[in-house]
Amino acid sequence: MELTPSRRHFTIFIFGKIRRNLCTTGSTDTSTATVTGNFDNDEKFISILDDIVRGKESWKISLNQPFILQTLKPHHVEKVLIRNVDDPRLSLRFFNFLGLHKSFHHSTTSFCILVHSLVQANLYWPASSVLQTLYNRNDTMSPPNIFDEFFNSYRNCRFLSPLGFDLLIQNYVQNRKFMDALLFAELMCMNRLIPQVRTWNAVLHGLVRIRQFDMVSELFNKIVNRCKIQPDIYMYTAVIRSLCELKDLDGMKEVVRQMELSGCELNVVAYNILIHGLCRHQRVQEAIDVKNSLSQKSLQSDVVTYCTIVLGLCKVEEFEVAVEVINEMVELGFVPSEAVVSGVVEGLRRKGKIVDAYDLVNDVGRLGVAPNLFVYNALINSLCKDGKSEEAEVLFKSMGQKGLFPNEVTCSVMIDSFCKQGKLDTALCLLGKMTEIGVEGTIYSYNSLINGNCKFGRLSTAESLFKEMISKGLTPTIVTYTSLISGYCREGELNKAFRVYHEMTGKGISANTYTYTALISGLCRANRVHEANELFDEMVEKNVVPNEVTYNVLIDGYCGEGDTVRALQLLDEMVKRGLIPDSYTDRSLISGLCSIGRVSEAKNFLDDLHKEHGQVNEMCYSVLLRKYCKEGRLDDALRICAEMLERQVNLDLVCYAILIDGSLKQNNRGMFLRLLKEMDGQGMKPDIVIYTSMVDAYSRTGNLKKAYQLWDIMVSEGCIPNVVTYTALINGLSKFGHVSKAHILCKEMLATDSIPNPITYGCFLDYYTREGNMENAIQLHQLMLKGCLANTITYNILIRGFCKLGRLQQAAQLLGEMVDNDIKPDCISYSTIIFEYSKGGDIQEAIKLWNLMLSKGIYPDAVAYDIMIYGCCRSGKLTEAFELQDDMMRRGVKSGRVTYEGGRKILLLGRNGRIIKDVSTAWTSLLQYSMSYAGLDDVLMDYIFSEEGVAKVVHFR
Numbered sequence: 001m002e003l004t005p006s007r008r009h010f011t012i013f014i015f016g017k018i019r020r021n022l023c024t025t026g027s028t029d030t031s032t033a034t035v036t037g038n039f040d041n042d043e044k045f046i047s048i049l050d051d052i053v054r055g056k057e058s059w060k061i062s063l064n065q066p067f068i069l070q071t072l073k074p075h076h077v078e079k080v081l082i083r084n085v086d087d088p089r090l091s092l093r094f095f096n097f098l099g100l101h102k103s104f105h106h107s108t109t110s111f112c113i114l115v116h117s118l119v120q121a122n123l124y125w126p127a128s129s130v131l132q133t134l135y136n137r138n139d140t141m142s143p144p145n146i147f148d149e150f151f152n153s154y155r156n157c158r159f160l161s162p163l164g165f166d167l168l169i170q171n172y173v174q175n176r177k178f179m180d181a182l183l184f185a186e187l188m189c190m191n192r193l194i195p196q197v198r199t200w201n202a203v204l205h206g207l208v209r210i211r212q213f214d215m216v217s218e219l220f221n222k223i224v225n226r227c228k229i230q231p232d233i234y235m236y237t238a239v240i241r242s243l244c245e246l247k248d249l250d251g252m253k254e255v256v257r258q259m260e261l262s263g264c265e266l267n268v269v270a271y272n273i274l275i276h277g278l279c280r281h282q283r284v285q286e287a288i289d290v291k292n293s294l295s296q297k298s299l300q301s302d303v304v305t306y307c308t309i310v311l312g313l314c315k316v317e318e319f320e321v322a323v324e325v326i327n328e329m330v331e332l333g334f335v336p337s338e339a340v341v342s343g344v345v346e347g348l349r350r351k352g353k354i355v356d357a358y359d360l361v362n363d364v365g366r367l368g369v370a371p372n373l374f375v376y377n378a379l380i381n382s383l384c385k386d387g388k389s390e391e392a393e394v395l396f397k398s399m400g401q402k403g404l405f406p407n408e409v410t411c412s413v414m415i416d417s418f419c420k421q422g423k424l425d426t427a428l429c430l431l432g433k434m435t436e437i438g439v440e441g442t443i444y445s446y447n448s449l450i451n452g453n454c455k456f457g458r459l460s461t462a463e464s465l466f467k468e469m470i471s472k473g474l475t476p477t478i479v480t481y482t483s484l485i486s487g488y489c490r491e492g493e494l495n496k497a498f499r500v501y502h503e504m505t506g507k508g509i510s511a512n513t514y515t516y517t518a519l520i521s522g523l524c525r526a527n528r529v530h531e532a533n534e535l536f537d538e539m540v541e542k543n544v545v546p547n548e549v550t551y552n553v554l555i556d557g558y559c560g561e562g563d564t565v566r567a568l569q570l571l572d573e574m575v576k577r578g579l580i581p582d583s584y585t586d587r588s589l590i591s592g593l594c595s596i597g598r599v600s601e602a603k604n605f606l607d608d609l610h611k612e613h614g615q616v617n618e619m620c621y622s623v624l625l626r627k628y629c630k631e632g633r634l635d636d637a638l639r640i641c642a643e644m645l646e647r648q649v650n651l652d653l654v655c656y657a658i659l660i661d662g663s664l665k666q667n668n669r670g671m672f673l674r675l676l677k678e679m680d681g682q683g684m685k686p687d688i689v690i691y692t693s694m695v696d697a698y699s700r701t702g703n704l705k706k707a708y709q710l711w712d713i714m715v716s717e718g719c720i721p722n723v724v725t726y727t728a729l730i731n732g733l734s735k736f737g738h739v740s741k742a743h744i745l746c747k748e749m750l751a752t753d754s755i756p757n758p759i760t761y762g763c764f765l766d767y768y769t770r771e772g773n774m775e776n777a778i779q780l781h782q783l784m785l786k787g788c789l790a791n792t793i794t795y796n797i798l799i800r801g802f803c804k805l806g807r808l809q810q811a812a813q814l815l816g817e818m819v820d821n822d823i824k825p826d827c828i829s830y831s832t833i834i835f836e837y838s839k840g841g842d843i844q845e846a847i848k849l850w851n852l853m854l855s856k857g858i859y860p861d862a863v864a865y866d867i868m869i870y871g872c873c874r875s876g877k878l879t880e881a882f883e884l885q886d887d888m889m890r891r892g893v894k895s896g897r898v899t900y901e902g903g904r905k906i907l908l909l910g911r912n913g914r915i916i917k918d919v920s921t922a923w924t925s926l927l928q929y930s931m932s933y934a935g936l937d938d939v940l941m942d943y944i945f946s947e948e949g950v951a952k953v954v955h956f957r
Helices: 042-054 066-071 074-083 088-101 108-120 124-136 143-156 163-174 178-190 197-209 213-225 233-245 249-262 268-280 284-297 303-315 319-331 338-350 354-365 373-385 389-397 408-421 424-436 443-455 459-471 478-490 494-506 513-525 529-541 548-560 564-576 583-595 599-613 618-630 634-646 653-665 669-681 688-700 704-716 723-735 739-751 758-770 774-786 792-804 808-820 827-839 843-855 862-874 878-890 897-911 919-932 938-944 947-956
Strands: none
Touching (some): 124 163, 163 197, 178 197, 197 233, 233 268, 303 319, 443 478, 459 478, 513 529, 513 548, 529 548, 583 618, 599 618, 618 634, 653 669, 723 758, 758 792, 792 808, 827 843, 843 862, 862 878
């Protein structure tokens, strides 16, 4: 049974035999001493010594005589041991007595004689102990010399059993001297002594342990072919393992075949090694076939068999099959190892089978097994990223039961997950518990908490965490600073945002794309688009590459200002950079075109997008729908819906919410009901936005009973009213005089943790001013100022209230108060007072206030121009009126139909001498009449501006 020669040749060194006659020459390591005193020679001394050993007198007394101590030498002990080979126990006692009580240094020969004696009497444990003592002496004798001593003792004393040599080899194996053990075995063979199979197994497995696999194969061939030894299962196992490590799979399978033919008793270990080798080289199906064949050999797979195959399946990424094998082994009562579970769970996770990985962890968890902490953390992280936060929390909470303890990675992942879910208090609680369990908070934990609190508007908490982080010696990163900057920008606190930005750059941390994008977005929200563009240019100069979001926020900023030319330039620049515009880009451009009245161009732009990209999503269509509904063009909105369906774009809840809101505001009950029915047919239910639109619509028309009914339905459907819903109903109650009910609803709102906003309080403010109760209005407004809820709109409501009562001086004083409270008056603030001055004939005060408004950089709108032109006409200042109209056109303010068409018609009629004698009186009449019919449709307006219509208006006055 010759094995194929291995790649590396192993050479056995053979040492010559040393022939010595121990009985006549004494020890090789002790010179013969000359005995002095009353004794003639060594033989007499040895006889006396032997009598003492065999006698009944105390050794302690007998061997303590001075002449004994002075004369006793190692070769004397050797001969006493030889005389007592038939009583090895006595020899061992004598040997140990001299070593322990007299500190006697025995010769190597004495050790050899004693070992052989003990082995002959089957006293293997004492013999092993003596050999270990010899090994521990650290003598300078080489292993060949030690063997010579062993061999000479064995031959000269004519011991019958060579088991002492086997014991010597096994001792060296136990002391990990595998090469010396191999040398002893070879020397035995050279001297015609054959080691036992057990001894050969010990040597072979020792060589395997030091990875001398080539040597194992060569030695196996010599054992079988030269020593003619029949291998047992353990010897085969060593060879199979070596061939496995040498990647000689064919040789390994051949040895297994020979093993089966040899008739030795088989066990599953050898097959497990074969299975391991096959799996290791991705021949998993062959490994499974070997496993399945075990039953034919009266063997059963064990836990190692299954675990090896599962790990092999992981190597070839057959994770689903691996799960099936795990289920099979569990059914047989085997428990998979941590390595097996970790491999399969990690493999499933990486392939995106996160739920399967989670289920496997739960299943094996019942058996008390869990993946390692690294894999466990990775799975929790993947569950969090996949939106399965509840499952992640289950794993996190069950760690203790599985014998796992959270580390900083586990806690950081969970804190980040809690923050993204808005569970900020839970995240903060976990941060506090980290110290209790001996886990230090990391920069990643703090970054997640700071970012989460900033996103949810809890800036004060974020600031506290920032200070706490620094106090703990953690250095803020670009992520930390960018989170704070983004939070400040989101809340409109740009001064703080730029302070943090300068602090960051002052510490040598360069802003990245996300930092600049946050600042640009904040500036655009604050209508500071020019500054945003300057920051964008700075960003590009510093070689910080803008991304899609950067361009989107800047494009949206310009579209919000109506500068679609610059927005389209940015779009071209974006495409040149290789960035792909998305739905947000397209929506901003469509919205920008709609905001400046270029709705048809917006529609054409959307159609072009459809032709180029094949499909435009509902987000872009919703912008057009909102514009059409806002202008009351419901038919056009419905045509857009039909077009969407033709292009296979389904209406989402946002689209339905826009259409429903539009139908309600136009009082189109039929369309409203059709939309609700259509939604129901598609399995959609109204959300809080749609319910709020319905409540608002009925509240505005005074149908409060219906509004309350809708409120109850909304709550029963699980839609929780928000601040907008409450405000809509409060507005209706206040508007129609039910202010006490509005107060009750406001208290209910506070009880549900919905915080009233400036619009909510504005409803009460509007009620008080309409009722002329300026005292209550002022008191409420003072409270709003303290709560930082007052704004330009609330001041405008107060101004309107004072103007209505003719208290123009107090109204004008509010303009100064606004500036003192860092609230900017707008065009409405000024034009409301200007209108009252004009109506009262005080055109000089009106002009003075007009010029003050212009000096403050506030540009009048069409209504303001109408009011001022009205005042001039009323005062007979027609030249000034036309100058205002020309200025209006120069500024690009779209003329109102009253200002342009009506005025031209009146002047034309006046010039022709028809109907009107007092042109200024006619203008005043027309303006007041048209303002009182603000809701007239285009047909009626066309009639008013006809010659017949104008004449009737004047006659009506």
